Amino acid sequence: MPDFAGILAYASVFLTLALINGIACLGLNLQWGQTGLFNVGVAGFIAIGAYVSALLTTAPVDGRFGGFEMPIVAGLVGAMIAAGAASALIGVITLRLRSDYLAITTFGVGVAVQLILRNEPALTGGTFGISFIPRPFGSLADRPLLFGCVNLALVGVLVLALVVGLQRLARSPWGRVLRAVREDERAALALGKNAASYRLQAFALGGAIMGLAGGMEAHLIGFISPEGYDSSLTFLIWTMLVVGGSGNNLGALLGAGLVSVIWSVTGLATGMLFAPEDQTRAAALRNVAIGVLLAATIVWRPRGLIGERLSVSRHVGD
């Protein structure tokens, strides 16, 4: 008899992690999909959220900063504030310049964050990372299925709240200005909209949502280390958004789910098909496939699976 409870527990953890990637995708969708801001440092902003939340909530450790033993909610709020503030700072410096400069600078953020994670053990735990991060419903951890399901429910509710909130924002006058700025900045300016300020708001809010994703993941896994936040994470989140359909919040979630499935199925397949000494090369093969998937989607199906829908004010027409 197969271990159904075990499979279900695995499925719940898998879904939870896919949904958390979906949260990061929603943040990226606000920046890129709605506002056209190109962020290549997604992993850096997720890492800021993960580490801030971990430092705020863990128990004190000798020789390392942090250990404030705050509740998880406080950690997540801190994660959003820190990642949002970092995004705002980068936005202030680069958003007045041409769009490529934002891409290059955020790429730099990814590199710089990675360096700090590795080289400042007193702040980030260095290459060993941070462990014993408190987990939500931690008292249930010895019952994997129940533990997985309550956490899945928790993340599910959070994602639902985010999607509803972001959908309302996208349809609000604020969201319309974002798309106006994306489509034709001069027209938006002529209507008296402060394009720079709107861009900055969208970039900071998107960054805060990425920070939330980082914080949630840290609490659900209970352990973080620098390898988890290298450029391949940025790349994966981008592929999810583009494949799902940028500009569409549901597309972002669909892409997150689909690419998560592809990612883990190919992971299992390479694990079974290749000899142990070829494993790292087989893992690289997955990266080739995902890279080709991203580039091919951009060229052949720029709208993704479910692209942006034309949205106009409900006061217009009929």
Added chain:
Amino acid sequence: MTLQFLADGLIAGSTIALGAVGVTLTYSILRFANFAHGEFISWGCYLTLLIAGPIGAWIAASADAIGPLSVGWNIVLAGVLAMALTGLLAIALDAILFKPLRERGASITAVMASFGASMALRALLEVLFSSRPAYLSRELQIAIPVAPGIRVTPDQIALVAITALLVAGLHLLLTRTALGRSLRAVGENPALARVAGVDVARVIRLTWFLGGALACASGVMLGLVVQIRPTMGSEILLPLFAAAILGGIGSVPGALIGGLIVGLAEATTVELVGSQWRAAVAFLVLISVLLIRPTGLLGRSP
């Protein structure tokens, strides 16, 4: 403290400059930041490695070191062939990826596509060659004193000289030839250049070829200084961008100066703070330029 770090900075700066010249060239003509440029560097280096082996085996004498240098003619010949191949790789990538996007008129999606391509190209190198480090030369060189407190190896002198030659050659090509004039014309205004009879598609192919070939040269030089790994190009990408923006994006002399400054700044940081922070220098240079003078040293205002 000796002045050795100045020499180290100059040598590292030459490699960065050569890559940055390619970045700035493609940026000024095609108008997007190419995140796959670092991968051209890695591919150029691996292609050189791949070609040098058979040449060395075919003509055994070619593998003997040239004079005081650590490499033989086989590496030089392989490097030249690899430059052509990397240039063709860049043209091929343009044909399948960037050209369709250009026709759609979406320049920022080209940046994204280049980001996807960079991951695919890097991972492909890892699949083909594994991530174990490789070497162009295993010979140890004795550094010779050139000034009080400064020692350099013959290889390093050759690297600086080759950079100077290549950048000067490119500068002359751009400023003194009809080809260079049509290149600059497309950079200024593609529509007007087309009306004036410039074959824009040919200019774009030429730009990619030059960018790829210079990236390959930069990769071979990098391969003589550091271990050859599939990630070598993506690791140097941030310094390349920082140098190109510091010099003023679109300016070839600017990219040269920017590269040297970034190289010197990195060497100074390694000397004063520690080698683990080397990679942060490019980021700080980038942020400072964007804050103080976003047009860069020799750039024009957009």
